[in-house]
Amino acid sequence: MEDRFDIELGKLRNLKQFQGASEEVLRKIAFNNVIEDRVDVLSLFTNSEEKKAAKQLVKKYLTDFTPETISDINTLRSIIYLEVLDTRLQSVLNAVPDKIDLKVVEAIHKNQTQILALKDSIGLSKLKQADSAKTVDQKLATIRKQFKLWCENNQASRNCTCPYCGQVFLLKIRMEYWEAQKHPFFKDRVLYNKPLVDLFLQGVIDKTKLAEILECAPDYIDWVLSKIHKVIPKETTE
Numbered sequence: 001m002e003d004r005f006d007i008e009l010g011k012l013r014n015l016k017q018f019q020g021a022s023e024e025v026l027r028k029i030a031f032n033n034v035i036e037d038r039v040d041v042l043s044l045f046t047n048s049e050e051k052k053a054a055k056q057l058v059k060k061y062l063t064d065f066t067p068e069t070i071s072d073i074n075t076l077r078s079i080i081y082l083e084v085l086d087t088r089l090q091s092v093l094n095a096v097p098d099k100i101d102l103k104v105v106e107a108i109h110k111n112q113t114q115i116l117a118l119k120d121s122i123g124l125s126k127l128k129q130a131d132s133a134k135t136v137d138q139k140l141a142t143i144r145k146q147f148k149l150w151c152e153n154n155q156a157s158r159n160c161t162c163p164y165c166g167q168v169f170l171l172k173i174r175m176e177y178w179e180a181q182k183h184p185f186f187k188d189r190v191l192y193n194k195p196l197v198d199l200f201l202q203g204v205i206d207k208t209k210l211a212e213i214l215e216c217a218p219d220y221i222d223w224v225l226s227k228i229h230k231v232i233p234k235e236t237t238e
Contacts, residue, residue, distance in 0.1 A: 008033050032062055039073055044081050053087065054080050065124060075122050082115045191216060192224055201229075 009030040012018050018026060041054040057080045067073045089111060093104045119125045167188065185193050191214055200210045200221070211218045 005030055005034050032059075035062055035067065035073075039067070039077050039080070041077055041080050044077070045084065050084050050088070054084050057083060061124070065122075067122075072122050075118055076124075079115055079118045079124070082111055082118070086111050086115065185214070187228065190224065190228070191220070192228065197225070197229070201225075 009026060012021075012026045012030055012033075018029075036055075036058050039058050041058055042051050045051045045054060058076075061076060061080070065076070067076055086108065089104055089108045093101060093108065116125065167183075167186075185191060187194070193214065196205070196210055196213060199205050200207060205213075207218050207221050211221055214220075
């Protein structure tokens with residue numbers, strides 16, 4: 001999800017209609033767009049009008065509801081499918097106004113019962129009931145919940161790439177603002193840390209330990225040393 005979020009955020013930054021928009025607004029829109037894509041309702045329909053209706057329903061539900069698990073996403077997807085199906089059944093029933101097809105009426109009843117059951121399973125019914133009386137505190141609680149979920153899925157977003165030189169740098173959080181500093185584990189765009197590599201070359205730590213610290217394969221250490229230090233580690237020549 002992290003890569004998809006970064007791609008979506010980059011697209012929004014380049015759109016004219018979002019020029020001047022704050023970073024907070026862009027990130028919120030990007031996050032919702034990623035969630036919408038994961039719900040993936042368009043693949044459920046072939047009719048263009050039904051696809052449009054399904055997409056609108058996704059946006060409507062994600063205003064106050066944030067899926068926290070794959071199960072939540074699949075349930076929301078099923079709810080939207082059944083709601084669009086309900087519209088289709090209603091059209092069939094209304095096609096002949098002076099004749100009531102009891103089989104269609106029964107199908108509509110069963111469909112709506114299933115929709116309510118699915119909504120209850122993920123708390124959507126309670127959200128709808130409380131929507132009209134929702135307080136500022138409740139709205140803030142929803143935003144905090146969405147932000148918490150975003151943070152859990154976007155830890156890597158604190159690593160940034162400079163748009164001018166392409167260097168990777170680290171955003172270190174402080175109470176009042178983010179502070180940018182040089183990334184300690186990258187040289188150019190290569191995973192690397194000079195003090196650790198120096199310790200390896202001095203024999204203080206072995207290649208296995210160095211690879212464990214950098215969370216990479218031991219062969220990667222050989223590659224980095226040959227490219228940056230222009231040396232071949234002794235361990236590889238024995």
